[in-house]
Amino acid sequence: MASISYRDTRGLDPMPRTFTDTVIKGIAPGGGLYVPERVPVMPLGDILGLRRLSYAERAARIYSLFGVDVHPEQVSALMESAYGENFDHPGIAPVVEVTADMHVLELWHGPTSAFKDMALQCMPLLFSEAISMRLAAGEKLDDYLVLVATSGDTGKAALEGFADRAHTGIVVFYPADGVSELQRKQMVTQRGDNVGVFGVRGNFDDCQNAVKAAFADETFNSRLHERGLRLSSANSINWGRLLPQIVYYVSAYADMVAQGGVAPGHDIDVCVPTGNFGNILAGFYARKMGVPIGRLLCASNENNVLTDFIATGVYDIRSRTFVTTPSPSMDILISSNLERLLFELTRDPETVRGWMSELERDGHFQVDRETFAALREVILGDWVSNEESLEVIERVWSEERYLLDPHTAVAWEVAERLRADDPVLVVSTAHWAKFGADVYKALNCLRHGDVLPADAADLSGVELLAKVAEMTSGAAAVPRALAELDQLPERFPAVVDAGRDGVERAVLEWLDR
Numbered sequence: 255m256a257s258i259s260y261r262d263t264r265g266l267d268p269m270p271r272t273f274t275d276t277v278i279k280g281i282a283p284g285g286g287l288y289v290p291e292r293v294p295v296m297p298l299g300d301i302l303g304l305r306r307l308s309y310a311e312r313a314a315r316i317y318s319l320f321g322v323d324v325h326p327e328q329v330s331a332l333m334e335s336a337y338g339e340n341f342d343h344p345g346i347a348p349v350v351e352v353t354a355d356m357h358v359l360e361l362w363h364g365p366t367s368a369f370k371d372m373a374l375q376c377m378p379l380l381f382s383e384a385i386s387m388r389l390a391a392g393e394k395l396d397d398y399l400v401l402v403a404t405s406g407d408t409g410k411a412a413l414e415g416f417a418d419r420a421h422t423g424i425v426v427f428y429p430a431d432g433v434s435e436l437q438r439k440q441m442v443t444q445r446g447d448n449v450g451v452f453g454v455r456g457n458f459d460d461c462q463n464a465v466k467a468a469f470a471d472e473t474f475n476s477r478l479h480e481r482g483l484r485l486s487s488a489n490s491i492n493w494g495r496l497l498p499q500i501v502y503y504v505s506a507y508a509d510m511v512a513q514g515g516v517a518p519g520h521d522i523d524v525c526v527p528t529g530n531f532g533n534i535l536a537g538f539y540a541r542k543m544g545v546p547i548g549r550l551l552c553a554s555n556e557n558n559v560l561t562d563f564i565a566t567g568v569y570d571i572r573s574r575t576f577v578t579t580p581s582p583s584m585d586i587l588i589s590s591n592l593e594r595l596l597f598e599l600t601r602d603p604e605t606v607r608g609w610m611s612e613l614e615r616d617g618h619f620q621v622d623r624e625t626f627a628a629l630r631e632v633i634l635g636d637w638v639s640n641e642e643s644l645e646v647i648e649r650v651w652s653e654e655r656y657l658l659d660p661h662t663a664v665a666w667e668v669a670e671r672l673r674a675d676d677p678v679l680v681v682s683t684a685h686w687a688k689f690g691a692d693v694y695k696a697l698n699c700l701r702h703g704d705v706l707p708a709d710a711a712d713l714s715g716v717e718l719l720a721k722v723a724e725m726t727s728g729a730a731a732v733p734r735a736l737a738e739l740d741q742l743p744e745r746f747p748a749v750v751d752a753g754r755d756g757v758e759r760a761v762l763e764w765l766d767r
């Protein structure tokens with residue numbers, strides 16, 4: 255097994271870490287993010303050879319290159335359960351040729367119909383394995399309680415990933431005023447004995463602030479400690495969530511060659527609908543491994559702080575207001591994983607530390623000329639307005655009979671604008687049904703103004719999906735897990751007050767349940 259250790263982007267953790275260390279720790283002391291000290295190279299022949307392997311085997315192969323310190327047989331077993339029957343497509347992450355030059359990587363065949371499943375069906379297995387390994391070695395270790403504040407997709411995917419995993423519990427807080435009815439139903443019907451879900455009176459900010467305050471509260475932490483519990487966030491800055499995302503870029507290239515979408519060794523461009531920069535960063539690492547990716551195209555919605563950065567080299571969140579969009583999972587001001595890209599471009603922890611403290615202190619930073627030039631060689635970006643993104647859904651449906659969700663529509667549009675001669679792989683991050691109301695609007699009433707017609711306004715989320723499926727003559731089917739939501743019992747009806755106390759009380763009462 256190749257031995258690769260992990261360092262942090264700000265150079266404040268003095269120790270080289272193993273893969274499982276990074277999974278358990280999540281974030282480095284001093285706020286830096288863990289990165290591999292070197293990126294393994296995969297020869298083209300090995301990449302193309304993946305076509306003969308199942309997706310689980312492809313993942314295990316790539317994990318071994320990254321020095322994952324879990325026994326290889328155990329890694330294989332974990333990947334079999336991470337990427338198996340829980341997905342509704344045997345390819346797990348298939349590539350669909352929509353036009354000769356535009357291919358779509360479908361990352362939403364998992365249990366929650368959004369791409370977070372690609373990492374969250376896998377990372378919790380590695381997390382509980384990492385704890386078991388340490389306990390078996392005689393270490394004394396607490397169990398972990400994962401606390402999540404969610405605006406929708408992450409919460410459900412994390413619940414589904416951590417449900418009934420050993421040595422962990424998970425409690426999710428969502429804004430009672432801030433998720434769709436369908437997303438709420440997905441969460442409050444969650445199965446599992448180690449899960450809890452609470453609505454918070456307020457919006458996502460209230461929800462996130464309350465959870466952050468609970469993390470920082472020493473009294474609360476020591477009360478949990480008395481019960482043998484430690485808090486963890488398992489959020490998208492964890493390297494254990496990033497590594498599973500590298501796999502599908504390598505896998506997709508092998509599939510594209512096998513399907514005749516690109517000649518072996520020929521470059522493709524990859525276009526990614528971006529929020530926290532995790533997904534596109536995984537594409538950057540795949541490129542570094544040797545996958546023939548020419549350019550990475552970063553697609554933003556109206557919250558376009560990132561594409562402005564890619565255009566100017568200045569990251570500036572001052573005087574930006576948060577805009578509501580049909581692609582809420584990309585609504586973000588601070589893209590945490592950008593820090594890893596800056597590290598890879600400079601390999602200089604002191605420089606990265608400087609930029610990150612400028613951002614925290616002043617709300618902006620500017621990279622130097624060389625770094626900006628290195629960035630522009632690999633990454634281009636553009637953004638798409640709310641209205642345009644819905645128009646794209648309608649256009650691609652009527653021209654290609656392929657139904658996009660609003661996030662993927664943003665990427666599709668940017669891919670069309672920026673593409674050159676190479677085929678483009680558009681990364682699709684959600685099943686359309688997850689955002690059914692906007693898809694319905696896009697297909698139906700764009701020409702009649704921006705409101706749902708009366709016949710749709712009263713429908714439940716699930717009924718609306720059925721209506722879209724009907725409009726597409728069944729060509730766009732609703733995933734079973736979503737179609738059945740109305741039949742499941744609501745296990746977690748509670749809504750608590752915003753603020754630290756409300757969240758902490760909810761957790762303690764849940765523990766005593």
Ligand SMILES: *Cc1c(COP(=O)(O)O)cnc(C)c1O
Nearest residue numbers: 528529530531532533583683684
């Ligand atoms: C999380 C998410 C994104 C953004 O991905 P990042 O890794 O945060 O850039 C895009 N689309 C959907 C549907 C998501 O759930």
